[in-house]
Amino acid sequence: MPEFTPNIGAFVSIQKSDLQRVLEALKQAGFTLIGPTVDESAIVYGEIDGIDDLPIGWTDRQEPASYRIVRRQDEAFFGYTVGPHSWKKFLFPPKQRLFRVEKKNGSFQVVDEEEPAPRFAFIGVRGCELQAIHIQDRVFLGGPYQDPNYKARRQQVFVLAVNCTEPGGTCFCASLGTGPQVGSGFDIALTELDDTFIVEVGSEVGATMMRNVPWRPTSAFELQQAREALATAVKAMGRQLDTSDLPDLLYNNLEHERWNQVAARCLSCANCTMVCPTCFCNDVLEVSDLKGEQFERVRVWDSCFSIEFSHVHGGNIRPHTRARYRQWLTHKFASWIDQFGILGCVGCGRCITWCPVGIDVTEEIDAIRGEV
């Protein structure tokens, strides 16, 4: 075993089973491992203990409104596409207490949280998902106000990314430039070959986590294999999206007939916003004890598809599904650019897969462009 850790930016090869040593090092450093695992007939993200919890030998089949996991012919570690979960549930939990309020002497007092934020190592982050994290960074950390909860979790996350060689039927990251290769911001990025992981080291801490792993320099042949696998992935992607005239395409078509047609299918169920890795809308609920002395401010995920979302006194701004779907799609593909300087979509395809009626954003945008 080499005595030293690989340099930042280096490509090295390791035996697949030695990924366990990386995970052990992360655990020793105090990280909670979060990774893909099979649960309730889906590949979801949850706490894992080691490589045995990974969905080795599993893959998924995704189409609009359809998701099935199936056995693979091989024992690939990351041979699946993204499932219903995204990493946002760990950085921006679906339900989180912000602080408590106690009544005291005719007044009240704000009591801050005492628990330190958990320290996560994300195992198996795809390119599209890493981009989604960067997008939420802009939302929660990029403005004049920073969200302390997101910040505390985000700034100590370890990202073990995976170049995606298994795109699904609803993916279109290649159209948006967010994948299948991971961009910047990872600590370690893996490319999975038949018997080997190619490891790209992205940070100091990433290099440190390689200290107990036997590695060798990656051969030119392996690098070529990795390039070919990524090129094949681009071609195998189930969908594509022409982004050339966004955001004006949507802004100029706010009264397009297509909104009525999609509203006739859309159930306004909010599934798309729950599975979306960038959707950030939230509400803060007031939770009281029975005596009315102790209160919690609890932040929960909200959705622009809920009827109350746009409520002002006297009514709702967006009373119909047509208005709500239009809001969601124009936000993702138009106003997000104005708000955060970046598209709100990463092309992961979750909203297409998990829509109960199979509404496909790429098809909707094509229709508005007049190409369907």
Added chain:
Amino acid sequence: MLNTITTATGPTPDAGPMRTHPARIIAIKEEAYAIATYEIEFEDPALKEAYQFKAGQFNMLYLPGIGEAPISMSSDPATPQVIGHTIRYAGNLTRAISRLQVGDVIGVRGPYGSAWPLEQIEGDDLCIVTGGIGLAPLRPVIYHVLRHRERYGRVFLLYGARTPDDMLYEDEFESWKQQGIQLYLTVDRADPSWRGHVGVVPMLFYLLRLDPKKTTVLTCGPEIMIHFVIYEAMARRIPKERIYVSMERNMKCGVGICGHCQFGPHFVCKEGPVFPYAAIEPFFGVEDF
């Protein structure tokens, strides 16, 4: 991307921008049916000293066990130690506020949002057009103008309420008039005592002779009223860059991270509530947007 692992446990998040601060009600003044002005001051002396706001901004008001709502300041920004909020009892929080008394405590965080461009419009004639409780976020403008009367040209206040009894701040009208504000009042439904105009607010434009080269319009009220105020102002060749609108949307966080108040590319809580009409024109009036 991590370059170091600093501590064993990592940071503990505090309440951050969502932290609310206790403030005590020092006066309550009934303004009209189900509308009252609450004067409050922060319990924390340092906060009371440091707090400042601009005309047109809002605070998030909070009651333990009930929740939060955005309410604009209606008092003089030159005396921010005492903060005035004119509140119509309409939702959960405001109805609960209606049951409070002097000495009770509410939570306050803010100020948030954009302000009326008071410095930028110095030298202009001002045409302030409001309906109903829309006068509340413009009263700070009136106070500012009265303090610095010489910095502004003619000042018109066009104000409409449902009935004469629904008029806000009536006891101040005489003093405003004496200090050179031209008041034009209208009601939707008159009562036997009413001697003024009856009809919608935008019609009051027909009583004015505005100079389009130097008039700035500031408007707040029901969206349908604003729609016709813009129409009347533009018909008088007032450029849309000099028409300022205070928008209303559902605001939950006040700091641009909850998503509720989106209006196309804008977060009304952050870039608004006060917009130059030119900035929102493409989206204003799009139905259900």
